[in-house]
Amino acid sequence: MPKATRVTNQIRALRFAHGEMTQAELADRVGVTRQTIIAIEQGRYSPSLEVAFQIARVFGVPLDDVFQYPGTEEVVG
Secondary structure (H helix, E strand, C coil), X not given: CCCCCCCEECHHHHHHHCCCCCHHHHHHHHXXXXXXXXXXXXXXXXXXXXXXXXXXXXXXXXXXXXXECCCCCCCCC
């Protein structure tokens, strides 16, 4: 059984904020299956970088508005 990812996301909230978009509609727009969206949304699967950017683009927001990785603060050099 795959281990849950530490990456969290706001996909469900973003779907509802964008006209209650269904998982199937998001999947169609991104080019993946509904099952993939479900797994990503539930934190059971981390998307590829390409899919992550496509999801953010669908919602018109930056990548870090969709996905978060705990314990990563911005490092200033």
